[in-house]
Amino acid sequence: MRKACELVGGFLLFQGLIGIVHELIGWFRLMAMIRLLPFLDGYELYTSIGLAVVGFLVVAVAEESGKSPSGPLIPDADRARPE
Template sequence: MKKILEVVGFLLFVWGVAGVLHELTGWFKLWGVVARLDFLDGHELYASIVLAVLGGTLMVTSDRVGRSG
C-alpha cells in the first residue's frame, strides 16, 4: 500500500508542477494533463496547483502509513 501511495503521489505531484509550469511559461505541453480536460477551461492553473498539493499530501501520507504498519 505504501508503494502505491508513493507512486500515485509522485505522479500527481509531477503532473501538477508540469501543469503550473505549462500555464506560466508554455513549457511541458506533453506533460500537461489538466490542459487536456475540457471541463477545466479557464481553471487549469488552479487545478494544477491542487494536483501538486494532493500529490505531496499523498507522499507524506505514504510515509506515515509505512511507519504505523
C-alpha cells in the first residue's frame, strides 16, 4: 500500500511541476495533462500548484506511515512493572 501511495503521489507531484513549468515557460506542452481538461481553462497554473502540493503531501504521508513509531524504548519492560 505504501509503494502505491508513493507512486500516485510522485505522479501527482510530477504532473503538478510539469504543469507549472508549462504555464510559466511554455515547455513540456505534450506532458502537461492539466491543459487537456477544458473545465480548468484559465486556472491551469493554480491547479498545477495544488496538484504539486497534494502530490508532495501524499508522498510525505506515505513515507511517514512506513516508519516505526517513535517513543522511548524500554529495555526489559517486564522489570519496569512495580511489584
